[in-house]
Amino acid sequence: MISPTLLQPPAHLSPSACIQISQQAPAFLQSHTRTVLPYPLSVFSSGETQEIWQAYETLLLACLRTGDDKSASQCLERLVERFGEKNERVQALRGLYDEATAQDEAALQKVLEGYEETLKEQPTNMPIRKRRIALLQSMERPTDAMTALVGLLDTSPTDAEAWSELADLYLAQGSYSQAIYCLEEVLLVTPNAWNVHARLAEVLYLSSTASDSPGNALKGLSESMRRFCRSIELCNDYLRGYYGLKLTTTHLLDTLSKVPSKPATATSDPVFGELAPPSLASIQRLNELATAKLAEIVRRNTAGEKGWDGYEMAEVIAARELLDRDTLSIQR
Template identity: 50%
Template sequence: MSLLHPPSHLTPAEALALSQRAPAVLRSLPSSVGKSALQSLASPIESPEVWMSYENLLISCLRTGDLESARECIRRLVNRFGDENDRVMALEGLVREAEAEDNVKLLEAVLKSYDDILAKDNTNVPIHKRRIALLRSTGKTAEAVSGLVALLDFSPTDAEGWAELADVYLEQGLYAQAVYALEEVLVLTPNAWNVHARLGEVEFMAASTAAGGSDAATQKYAAESLKRFCRSIELCDDYLRGYYGLKLATSFVLKNAGKWPKQNSNNSSSEDFSLPDTATVQRLEQLATEKLSEIVRRYTAKEPHWSGYDGEEIEAARELLSGVAAAVVR
């Protein structure tokens, strides 16, 4: 486990193992800067990797409840960068949130401290994001949306903010708004295959939950979902979620195509994506089935370079394929 890897990618077991090593890791990391400018420049503590290690260790410790080690990490970060640094202020807030646990009064005090900071400097993006996360975690969804809108108003190129806004809208079943927000993410990161797949998932949910499943809006969402999943696997040939989504989307289209009105390419908007013909959709479904089967088989066989998939996603793919096999047998 490398301290340079983002802690969000660590499993709970890996985060626990890392936090258990925290005292030894803290002893091994440099903890003070040089007394002179020359010493500081030559010191290993000025390496970006050192401070990234501190931040990642802090977050892993918070995940596992090791507040003592987390406090030591933040103390060293404050000692180096000062307590007015935007990122350090957000990390301090994160520690205070963890210390508050479920104490409503303490969480309200943390929220007020964020408001006070933003009253002085409304462009402090890390504090904006901590405030929004705290609002969401305490069930204040409307205020979280307002906070995200305010953040994106002065920082419209914040892809993370747009993705967070999409997630909030999705939680409320506002599919059109979630799609719009994810499209903004793709404007900023056009080659992000995971975002293409996520947009495909949201559009698939919108299509599959529409009343009746026979109107033009459902057809449009289904077509867009199919396009997004295809783009996702075009950008990443072995992306499991892309193939999983493509399998679901093609099955949905083949099942419902007969209910939908025939598309007239002459009258369609240039921005609309028309569904491919049935033969093409069938080939795409077959491709998705074959690729999912290959991924599951090679992961299960523990072949080299095929072990990086999430176990739960592999199991979901296996169940999806099992359903296909059962349908064929019947």
């Protein structure tokens, strides 16, 4: 009745799942018309479960993504009916709907003003604050979005979602050290999130390739490699982790063979941390491990073996391409 994909958090839906869901929307909406029993009986059976409202929210977002505005507005009406207009989450969903169906810049501006009105009365309305920041981003005012986000984080410094959004904004701007700071804040809140470790590793890698001093570059690379190791330690078959590990170890082996002098001791650098760079032997072994594991994942996934099919197609293709880069260089 309610398929498992409907209950997944909406951000995780792949485009194909999204289309599928939105196609089923009219049927779903028809079958779930609410009949509320009169008061005495409604105490015993309310005819609703907790999951159905999550399903409505996911359905709403899927329909907006595929452009099915009619079904989306029906979902929204039902949510408003059940939870009231004043509910914060419902307000945010309504705002989202208005943004998605806005025809032009002026309409978007009106929605923005609507948000600011609401925030004047209720400054703690977090969903609306976040919607406002998202709207500013889509209206291409990144500096305003950044200021608003910093303000939100001053009030609520334990909001991991907001910190990672800020990290993305800084990254788009190219301020690597600030993006690293933000991602570290996310780790303070969720220390075992291996995807955040991988993301931090990726940002470190980018910043090390962009930096001009070779000492810093080396430090950044080794830090990045270690972060990838940590993400694999937390999640044994993490494709993204192995990909990054292979990339960084190859790069490190390259750099270390070119740089004759080895920077030996640990120093304390606010951006790149202070551990001594890893030994050549361990880098080589990690490279072999990463290559072997990537090859195994690609092989088993393309063979369609059970238990190995959870990987995303695009990631597996990228892994294969990385592996092929190696073989190409050998053939040369």
